[in-house]
Amino acid sequence: MSAPRLELVRGRALLGLKGPRAQAWLAALGVAVPQVPNTWRAGANSWSIVRLGAAEFFLDTDAADEALATLRAQLRAGPPGVYPVPREDWELRLAGARADEMLAEIAAIDFAALDTDAKPIIMTLMAGIAVVVAPYETAGERTYRIWCDPTFGPALNEILGTLVRAYDECAAP
């Protein structure tokens, strides 16, 4: 079995917000959030809308997305009960048949047992680094989107890269 594939994702933008009226504010602007805490949904314009717990959200899309820029400007106006959460996260994507096995080395979550149809969001530690993880499947292959604080980004990228190389060496004939 081949080694997992790792990609450092660039060119994405995140818009984070939280607060008692955050969900209502987004709904009023036509952005429907997941109903269940700690899940995500695919929105319009190729957005991923992530719900962290009860009242915190972030939207992920291409950095050039003008609709997100518009939303960001409206958030800056300070709607009551809606608090901006500036996010400069690094995003890493890990894909492949052995991705679960690799993640088992650094996270105490049984990723293999997750039902991706439910679009879960996992907040956990990987090698001691706080991460937000969104697993999904495409054509039967599992991919993990992994977001982390940018000051931990280089460390997490190095750790995952080290593991991918180790798995690559094991897979070499």
Add this chain to the structure above:
Amino acid sequence: MYRLDGRRGEWIDRSAILRFTFEGREYRGYAGDTISSALAAAGVAYLGRSFKYHRPRGIASFANHDSNAFFQVDGVPNVRGDVTPLAAGMTITAVNTFGGLARDKARILDRFGRLLPVGFYYKAFHTKALFPFWERMFRKLTGLGEVDLRAPRGETAKRFGFCDVLVIGAGASGLAAALAAARAGAKVTLADEWPRLGGGAVLGADGDAAAASVDAVLAQARITVLTRTVAVGYYADHWVALAEAARLTKMRARAVVFATGAIEQPAVFRNNDLPGVMQASGALRLANCYGVAPGRRVVIVAANLEAYAACIALLARGIAVAAVIDLRAGGEVEALSGQCARQGVQIVHAHAPYEAIRGPDGAVCALSFAPFDLSGRLDLSAVRRIDCDAVLSSVGWASASQLLSQAGGRLEFRDEIQAFVPARLPPGVFAAGRANGVYEFAARCDDGRNAGAAAAAHAGCGSARREPPAPPERRPSHPFPIIDHPSGKNFVDFDEDLQVEDLVNAAQEGFDSSELMKRYSTVGMGPSQGKHSNMHALRVLARARGMRVDDLGLTTARPMYHPVPLKLLAGRNFHVERRTPLDTLHAAHGAVWMSAGAWRRPEYYAVAGEGRAESIAREVETVRNRVGVIDLGTLGKIEVHGPQAAEFLDRAYAGTYSNLRAGTSRYALMLDESGVIVDDGVIARLGSERFYFTTTTSGSAIVFRELSRLNSLWGFDCGLVNLTGHRAAFNIAGPSSREVLGALTDLDLGESGFPHLGARVGTVGGHEAIVLRSGFVGELAFEVHLPATCAGAAWRAAHEAGKSHGLRPFGVEAQRALRLEKGHFIIGQDTDGLTDPFEADAGWAVNMEKPFFVGQRSLKILRARGPRQLLVGIEVDACGEMPKESHLIIDGGGIAGRVTSIAHSRTLGKIIGLAMVAPPLATPGRMLSIRLTGGGLAAARVVPKPFYDPPNLRQTGRCP
């Protein structure tokens, strides 16, 4: 010992020959051999030397339940030869020898055994002048194996594992448990320390049934099998550490079945440690799995059915068994003993071994034995001798219950089987088979099936209930297979070279509980952790005290169950380091890095031709006279929004922030409930319902968590946002800082437009930023906070704008020196876990008149009581040695304080510092004595703070 002809099912591949060396001589073995089995096949009787007496030792348990077979292999110490596979080209030596195994210089210690009784080291080394001599000697003599610092570093993996039911042990009961749990729908992991499943059952009369179970397990998709895997520790909530040769699995199960079996116990008689004397189960495994005969003429010391089964099995392999010496008067059932007798084996009842006799080659050459009565006495008038080259003992078992104890199981001693078995187990913990006191094959299978089904039910699969096992049909263990001898050398603990008299003496000296005896005698403290010795030690102690074994109880079992190489615990050794958003830009300036907690920060910036001290001094001088810039990306950065944001901060911090005007900032002190300083920072008000504030580098996560907790408790209408990693920050400090920043922003930076402690939102370098007019170094300074991805451009722009002003970056060490000149304290360095604001000379940052803030009640008490110590400024006489941080202040012959910060200030031309001193010494002008490392004293004087620019003109812009 010698190699037998091949047989079906053996674990070696005779077509693959492996060459290796042992003690400088070349040998051959087969793929599949362990180191011990390969040496045994080659007729090598001696494997090592014992710990204390350096007696020659050979195979004993052949199960890693003793430390006889420890080797140094290719630079790796303490390799366990009984279980480590042989590899081609191995270079193997014995451990614990001086001059090699055969000519070990320390073997003379065996003759001085009488001078080295139990606990002798507590009584012998009282002459202090000789301590260095004894220390050198013991450092040389003690320890097993040598750490080779040239050995290549081997990284191993660690991983988390998850299952519904973890079954530990793949003998008859473990296989049954795993199958039952899997058939109930559970996801099962089955772990066993051996390379193949089935345990001892596959080697015996029930081998076919056991083999069928093995096949069923391997075919069951819900069972993951891990062989050569030892469960080394049980931790809370069914978390079990599983150790393989190159991987550690941290297995989280919903239920655990301990089918860990039982450990065969040696018979104890004089010279029971000679090469050639071993446990019968080990000999059987040697013969059937590795094709090695334990000897050419074997005698078996027996007290159970297993002894006769072993006899029959050895005879079937063509190995001559001269006699079975049975401790029991009734012997064994006729079906088994008769079968042995008909093949020429002499069966002797009610006799016990008296002494293993050493041959000219040092191994056993004969066994003397004598009549043995019910009270355990030997009739020495009737001692007989039988020639042999191997003595196998099969006198009993001890449940492998250590992991069960770690899991919180309560054990009780059962007379009928002479073993400790579970009396009560916590929810989700199950025992099966011999670990549960069940010895017959069919009963073990039933017990395992029931345990596995019950475990699956506990994990949510099925609904079976745990039933008690069938009552035992026989006694598998002799109650006291321990024979005394006037000349001793009847070993109870092979690892620690402990004889029967050592334990009796320990009891007589008052160390007469199992825990005390263990610590005084070290029984059970060797590498095998009492696997072959704890039960016998209890028996000896019980007899010495006239008590029952169950009245004494076992010692506490703790992880690790087996020795675990540290590399398994270290794993891949990931080192997580946080880096600020400006990290990649510092190298171009010559940054020399340091670790600051979890962060990587520039300690200083090196310049060619300059040493460290010079570079730091130059950075300080640059800030004082021109302009410097420091990366402050490590600071905690938090925002609080909402209608009750101000009220929240008033309660969480010691100062008042509800009266801050938008566009201003204030120093903030955070206290805990006992009034102790835990963090500080600057709180800026950016709007009526928006505050932005900083924390210390090390405090950011803790402060955010605490503030979140407080907000959950108080339920205020406000929200907290942690921006620490998502914001970069840098501080431009020095007389020219206004000009440098002015080139990057359109904010009004003038004194009236942006006064000291102001806070503005604007653009810097084209990017939205928060600018605070504050700093830590006592100069005009502006702190810029902006999004992480924009920071690099702004930093580069600042350097470009600063060129004409002589701008240089400065690092952590320069900042520490600069802040010391201003008398600013660093939390955790100049304060400790008990320092309140009054002691730290920071009472001005506390508003006691607020209705409430965290720590207020305690401060009222502390203020009334008065300080125990005070933080003061000191100047030190420049002549002589400079004191260091933590050097003590001495007054009246006693300790009166300590130095907390100290440095030579080139700005001021003197040595300055901060110190915590007893209040009577805190008066300016008071002289202090500081004790230096060598014992001398340095003179210091208490002076007012700050040392530099006392009226604070430079930072507040009032400097003419």
